[in-house]
Amino acid sequence: MSKLLQYFQEKVVFLPVALPTDHEFDFEEEFEEYLWDTPFEGKINVLHFKIKNPKGVIAYFHGNADNLLRWGKIANEYTKFGYDVLVMDYRGYGKSAGPRNEDFLFSDAQYFYDFAKKEYGEKRTIVYGRSLGGSFAIKIAAENKPKAVILEATFYNLQDIVNRWLPKKVTDKVSPTMTYHFLSNEYISNVEVPLYHFHGTKDFVVPLRSGKKLFELFEKKQPKVEKKFIEISGATHNDLIKFEEFVTEIKKILSTP
Numbered sequence: 001m002s003k004l005l006q007y008f009q010e011k012v013v014f015l016p017v018a019l020p021t022d023h024e025f026d027f028e029e030e031f032e033e034y035l036w037d038t039p040f041e042g043k044i045n046v047l048h049f050k051i052k053n054p055k056g057v058i059a060y061f062h063g064n065a066d067n068l069l070r071w072g073k074i075a076n077e078y079t080k081f082g083y084d085v086l087v088m089d090y091r092g093y094g095k096s097a098g099p100r101n102e103d104f105l106f107s108d109a110q111y112f113y114d115f116a117k118k119e120y121g122e123k124r125t126i127v128y129g130r131s132l133g134g135s136f137a138i139k140i141a142a143e144n145k146p147k148a149v150i151l152e153a154t155f156y157n158l159q160d161i162v163n164r165w166l167p168k169k170v171t172d173k174v175s176p177t178m179t180y181h182f183l184s185n186e187y188i189s190n191v192e193v194p195l196y197h198f199h200g201t202k203d204f205v206v207p208l209r210s211g212k213k214l215f216e217l218f219e220k221k222q223p224k225v226e227k228k229f230i231e232i233s234g235a236t237h238n239d240l241i242k243f244e245e246f247v248t249e250i251k252k253i254l255s256t257p
Helices: 002-013 068-079 102-120 133-143 158-165 168-177 184-190 208-221 244-255
Strands: 031-038 042-049 056-061 083-088 125-130 148-152 195-200 227-232
Touching (some): 042 068, 056 068, 056 102, 083 102, 102 125, 102 133, 133 148, 133 184, 148 244, 195 208, 195 244, 208 227, 227 244
Parallel strands (some): 056 083, 056 125, 148 195, 195 227
Antiparallel strands (some): 031 042, 042 083
């Protein structure tokens, strides 16, 4: 039973789509592609979108589905604000490979961030996390000092989402077998840089209350740090970028010197 629950968890948390290693990406923006060997037998695929005279870089951690074919397309939403964009595929996604567990994933995220830090400096690096990617963005921001962290539809922790989808009698059985936890509620207390969290009111994948609970904890733990929770009325899990309020607020954040 426990092995079945662990298998189920892996399939629900991660929805990767693999790509052949010889796949050639094609995007409107100029980019470089990397395939890094990372600790713990990792092989991580990264796209680096570049513009002339960037203000810095956005290190983007994407959601739990698809691969860089989808997520590479987000670059033009942020390069127009004067930033280069780095986006990586997690193990098992696209061309990325290697054994997967929470520690290995966090290690890859730090390796990814270290590249951005070396190339741009922390004061010019913004970490961005969407949905599951918010777990990585928060962990990185807690253990480093980027310019800021931007979250989009990020959850309190994985148990909070399990509680949302499964009845209590089932979660009581699942919880002891969980191999992934993504405890953003613990890591966020150590974030000491500006934090901005976007969430849609009609998000039925990551409920608004989960994102609000995480932000309210940050308010309590870090009252002096700049922060803002931007609640987008009518937005769902996947369409925040289509709302004028989202674009306006992102522009304000990325216009900050």
